[in-house]
Structures are given as C-alpha cells and as structure tokens.
Amino acid sequence: MELKTINKIIAILIILANFYFVPASYTTIQDGGGAMGLGIIIVPILFSINLLIIPALLTFVRKFSDSLLLFVVLILGLLWILFWLHLFS
16 A cells, blocks of 8 residues: 555544544533543643644645655554543543
8 A cells, every 4th residue: 555545544543533532622621620620631631632633634735645754643643542542441
C-alpha cells in the first residue's frame, strides 16, 4: 500500500475515535469534573486526543498526504488513542 492511503486510513480512524472523545471532553468540562472535581485531571489527556483532529484533517490536503512525518504523528496518535480507549472501556 502507498503511504498516502495508509495515512488516510489512520486519519479516518482518528476522526472516528474523536466522535467518542469530543463529547467526553464536553461533558467532563460541563460537569466540572464530577462531584469532587477529580475528572478535570483527565481534561489535558482528552484535549491532546482532540488535537489529533488537526493532523488527521491535514492528511486530506494533497500537499501533506504523502508526508512521512505526518505518518509518524498519526501512528503515535492512534496508539495514544487506543491506549486511552482501553482504559476508558
């Protein structure tokens, strides 16, 4: 497979995972972190996952679709997402 198609597949997986993490970020902030406010500790982790939308969307720009650096960022981001999905579920 070409690097371009692999980047797009990983980007789609990251965007799909953010359908779970964006509402989780919103509800955590809206609730103030729960009864004792300890949920606020997870907000930086959720924001780092939410920020992965930017390189995922950059994958669909022709200039960046073949980038090896973007591939590395997306792979590390996908591993980060899978780690936290494993802990959240």
